Amino acid sequence: MACLARAETTPRILIGPLRRSSRFVCLSSRESTSITIPTARTISTRPQYPRQQQPLRPLPRSPVTPATTFRTYHSHDHPPPPGPFTPAETALLCAAYIHVPRHGFTAEALARGARDAGLLDISPSVLPGGESGGAFRLICWHLYTQRTALGGKVGGLTGDAGSPITNVADKVEALAWERLKGNAEAGVVGRWQEALAVMAHPSYAPTSVKELAQLADEILYLAGDSSVDPSWYSKRASLSAIYAAAELFQTTDQSPDFRETRAFLRRRLQEAARMGGAVRSISEWIGFNAGAAVNVLRSKGVRI
Amino acid sequence: MAARIALKRALPSTRSAFTHSPQQPPRFITRPFSASLPSLAPNPNPSTSASSSPSSSSTSSSSAPDYAIPDPTRPTHFGYETVTEGEKRERVAGVFTSVAESYDRMNDLMSFGWHRVWKDHFVASLNPGFSPLTPGPDPRGPQHILDIAGGTGDIAFRMLHTAHVVNANPAVRVTISDINRAMLTVGKQRSTTLPASQQASLSFVEANAENLSQTRPLHPYPSPIEPTTHDAHGNTEQAFFDPATSTASIPSASVDLYTVAFGIRNFSNIPAALREAYRVLKPGGVFACLEFSKADAHPVFNALYKEWSFRAIPLIGQLVAADRDSYQYLVESIERFPSQAEFRDMIVDAGFVVAGDGWEDLTGGVAAIHKGMKPRA
Numbered sequence: 001m002a003c004l005a006r007a008e009t010t011p012r013i014l015i016g017p018l019r020r021s022s023r024f025v026c027l028s029s030r031e032s033t034s035i036t037i038p039t040a041r042t043i044s045t046r047p048q049y050p051r052q053q054q055p056l057r058p059l060p061r062s063p064v065t066p067a068t069t070f071r072t073y074h075s076h077d078h079p080p081p082p083g084p085f086t087p088a089e090t091a092l093l094c095a096a097y098i099h100v101p102r103h104g105f106t107a108e109a110l111a112r113g114a115r116d117a118g119l120l121d122i123s124p125s126v127l128p129g130g131e132s133g134g135a136f137r138l139i140c141w142h143l144y145t146q147r148t149a150l151g152g153k154v155g156g157l158t159g160d161a162g163s164p165i166t167n168v169a170d171k172v173e174a175l176a177w178e179r180l181k182g183n184a185e186a187g188v189v190g191r192w193q194e195a196l197a198v199m200a201h202p203s204y205a206p207t208s209v210k211e212l213a214q215l216a217d218e219i220l221y222l223a224g225d226s227s228v229d230p231s232w233y234s235k236r237a238s239l240s241a242i243y244a245a246a247e248l249f250q251t252t253d254q255s256p257d258f259r260e261t262r263a264f265l266r267r268r269l270q271e272a273a274r275m276g277g278a279v280r281s282i283s284e285w286i287g288f289n290a291g292a293a294v295n296v297l298r299s300k301g302v303r304i
Numbered sequence: 305m306a307a308r309i310a311l312k313r314a315l316p317s318t319r320s321a322f323t324h325s326p327q328q329p330p331r332f333i334t335r336p337f338s339a340s341l342p343s344l345a346p347n348p349n350p351s352t353s354a355s356s357s358p359s360s361s362s363t364s365s366s367s368a369p370d371y372a373i374p375d376p377t378r379p380t381h382f383g384y385e386t387v388t389e390g391e392k393r394e395r396v397a398g399v400f401t402s403v404a405e406s407y408d409r410m411n412d413l414m415s416f417g418w419h420r421v422w423k424d425h426f427v428a429s430l431n432p433g434f435s436p437l438t439p440g441p442d443p444r445g446p447q448h449i450l451d452i453a454g455g456t457g458d459i460a461f462r463m464l465h466t467a468h469v470v471n472a473n474p475a476v477r478v479t480i481s482d483i484n485r486a487m488l489t490v491g492k493q494r495s496t497t498l499p500a501s502q503q504a505s506l507s508f509v510e511a512n513a514e515n516l517s518q519t520r521p522l523h524p525y526p527s528p529i530e531p532t533t534h535d536a537h538g539n540t541e542q543a544f545f546d547p548a549t550s551t552a553s554i555p556s557a558s559v560d561l562y563t564v565a566f567g568i569r570n571f572s573n574i575p576a577a578l579r580e581a582y583r584v585l586k587p588g589g590v591f592a593c594l595e596f597s598k599a600d601a602h603p604v605f606n607a608l609y610k611e612w613s614f615r616a617i618p619l620i621g622q623l624v625a626a627d628r629d630s631y632q633y634l635v636e637s638i639e640r641f642p643s644q645a646e647f648r649d650m651i652v653d654a655g656f657v658v659a660g661d662g663w664e665d666l667t668g669g670v671a672a673i674h675k676g677m678k679p680r681a
Contacts, residue, residue: 088657088679111436118680119588121435122447122560126590126677128660131428137659 074221083144091117092124093141100142101187105135105195129204136204139195143211146182147218153178154222171223173269176243177262179215180250184258192251216240234276242268369653373576380572383636389572393483396570397544399630400455400484406625407456407487413620414631422666423458423565426594426673429664432561433467433476446475447560450584452513452577453567454480457491459594463563464502474501479554481509481516485525486543492522510545511554513564514576516584518550559584565594569641578654585678591656596638597647597665597672605668613638644672651676 071081085093096113103109110124117123127134157174159165165174183189199208216239225235246265253261298304375389382392400407411419432449447467451460460480467476482488492508508522525543562581571577581591599606613635621631642650648662656676664673 084660086657086659088677089659092659107431107434108436111434114588115436119677120447120560120586120590122430122432122590123588123677125430125432125561125592126657126659126675128662128664128675129429130425130664131431133429133664 074217083148085141085144089127089137092119092127093138096124096138097141097186100138100191104191105138105142105188105198107132107134110134110138132198132201136198136201136207139198140207140211142186142188142195143215146179146186147211147215149182150175150179150218150222168223168225169269169273172219172225172239173266175219175222176239176246176265176269179219179243180246180258180261180265183247183250189250189258192247196248196251212240212244216243219243231276238272238276242272369575381640383633383640392572393544395633396572397484397542399633400487400570407490408458410621410625410631413624414617418667419566422594422671423462425666426563426565426592427459427462427466429673430463430561430563430590430592431466431471432463433471433473435471435473446477447473448558449476449478449561449563450554450559451478451480452511452562452564452581453482453570454563454565455482455484455487455491455567457494459563459565460491460506461495461498461502463561464498464505468502468505474505477505477507479507479509481511481513481519481554483510483512483545484543485510485523485545488522489524492524509552509554512545512547513567513571514573514580515547516554516580518547519553520545520549520551554584556583557586557589560586560589562589562591563593566596568593568595569637575650575654578651578656582655582678587678587680589678591651591674591676591678593647593651593674594671595647595674596641597663597669598643599667599669600643601665602668609670644669644674647672647674655679 092110092114094113095117096110098116099109099112103112107124110127111121114121114123124134127137129136154171154175157165157171157178159170159174165171183192188195198204213236216236219239220235227235242265245268246261249264250258250261255261294304378389379386380389380392381387382395387395415422433447449460449463449467451457451463454460457480460478463478464476467473467478480488480491482491488508488510495503495506498506509519510522511519562585564581568574568577578591585591599609617635618628618632621634622628625631641647644661644663644665648658651662651674652658654676655678657679658676662674662676664675666672
């Protein structure tokens with residue numbers, strides 16, 4: 001009844017958009033039916049774009065593998081999503097990958113791979129991306145296969161003395177080194193500067209950075225890192241930076257078995273650990289002193 | 305610039321053809337067509353459609369679903385209107401005949417010249433004519449590029465430049481095909497400014513993309529002799545290709561690269577055209593389509609873009625080309641075209657395999673490049 005009374009005092013408000021749905025308006029409908037006020041739809045001055053009509057027949061659906069199945073977490077309970085490469089693409093990239101050590105991440109390698117796979121010279125142009133889209137896709141293929149191969153190597157990790165590694169920090173170092181060795185084993189170290197140049201192209205940089213982040217995440221996950229605080233981010237960020245630097249170092253490393261690269265990687269990780277400890281100490285000191293300062297002020301009667 | 309002069313030279317004759325068009329509304333030969341989005345409703349007139357579709361047998365096969373078989377009585381859409389198949393073809397033909405001469409100028413005005421960037425990117429990403437440095441030529445023979453709905457030659461000329469100049473591969477041939485002879489004639493005129501070697505690699509073919517087994521070389525429209533000729537029904541020569549006059553065909557598995565830029569949304573039956581593309585491509589050949597698409601991922605930008613296309617483009621069409629209706633159709637047909645993922649699924653349904661997502665957005669999705677490859681059998 002209070003509702004009805006309110007409706008009678010302000011009938012105009014109720015006529016427009018509320019009329020259809022509200023119970024509030026149903027009570028007042030007898031009073032308001034005689035009043036005609038143009039609704040929002042009829043007084044609109046905006047052009048009325050015709051609504052997209054429903055297709056006359058539902059579009060044919062097919063089980064296309066969604067290529068953007070990207071998951072930002074690791075799961076023990078669900079199978080991993082399919083990779084970003086369709087089967088046809090996988091066949092083409094596999095064939096082209098063989099030619100990378102000799103011809104680099106180029107259209108040349110792709111065209112030779114296409115010929116090997118019984119396809120045409122034009123076939124690699126089906127790969128997505130712009131002018132060097134095919135080359136970038138080939139680089140992505142290298143990154144993806146190397147990253148997913150780490151999971152199989154984690155069981156066989158051994159320390160310098162040949163004993164299994166149990167420490168998380170040592171596992172991180174060993175896995176990063178396995179990944180760098182993957183570059184050498186695939187024979188792409190000599191071509192990696194070209195690849196980095198393509199990856200730094202503005203239209204490919206976001207994908208490249210995402211791939212680097214996924215690699216850092218993969219390494220830390222496989223190493224058994226279980227942090228659930230802000231250090232989750234700082235660990236991944238620092239490992240990404242260290243890995244990228246080590247990879248750059250590797251491109252110019254002439255030492256046998258990339259010994260210098262391994263030493264470089266180890267030094268950077270130790271620095272990061274020292275830096276992390278220093279940051280932790282400083283923040284602990286600041287937090288303690290800030291709390292103490294607040295308590296001193298409270299003891300002086302300040303209302304905080 | 306030279307192309308523009310050539311185009312101007314071509315204009316008076318084209319214009320006189322329009323002013324001297326027959327008074328009575330032209331009658332078109334009914335030929336098989338079907339809808340890009342056909343209904344599930346039963347065909348109201350199955351017997352007539354069967355009897356009047358002699359060429360449907362060539363596109364239909366036991367594996368082709370119903371919607372990919374041309375059917376003249378099936379409803380489709382023309383902009384926001386629902387029309388029948390044959391009617392859409394007539395009306396699309398009318399649109400492009402009336403805009404042929406102002407087509408390139410209007411493209412510049414509507415997209416702020418940006419369509420050139422899209423087309424350059426499209427051709428660069430396909431990299432036609434690239435061949436690895438092996439001793440001797442490609443064992444599979446020179447590349448053959450088929451540019452469907454090639455009209456004024458924008459894509460084909462860029463393809464030729466990339467293949468002949470950038471990739472130094474003069475063996476590449478390009479065939480420009482269009483159903484509309486007026487557009488094709490403008491393209492032919494523009495091609496006279498190309499280097500002779502590139503002109504020699506070009507050919508112009510009249511064809512309906514839904515049935516490439518019936519083609520004929522370009523008879524320029526309006527040609528000095530043809531406006532007086534009559535078809536079987538006693539009507540004067542039409543601006544679009546009549547399959548009854550076909551003299552040639554594009555054989556199966558003969559094309560390396562099939563491109564269609566800003567054309568496929570005008571087809572009456574897109575699934576049939578995709579199946580025909582699959583037929584003419586060699587195994588390993590690439591289907592590439594540049595087409596307007598959906599910018600739904602960016603709501604603010606999309607709202608501005610919709611304002612521009614629904615308010616400004618018909619107005620520009622009215623002012624510059626004196627033809628509001630044609631450009632109204634243009635923006636409506638863009639709106640009705642399937643989204644990126646839906647169109648990708650249509651390409652896959654036709655038998656192609658895709659890589660990655662299967663498409664690449666340009667300018668936030670205003671246009672998109674779809675690519676598919678015919679797998680090795």
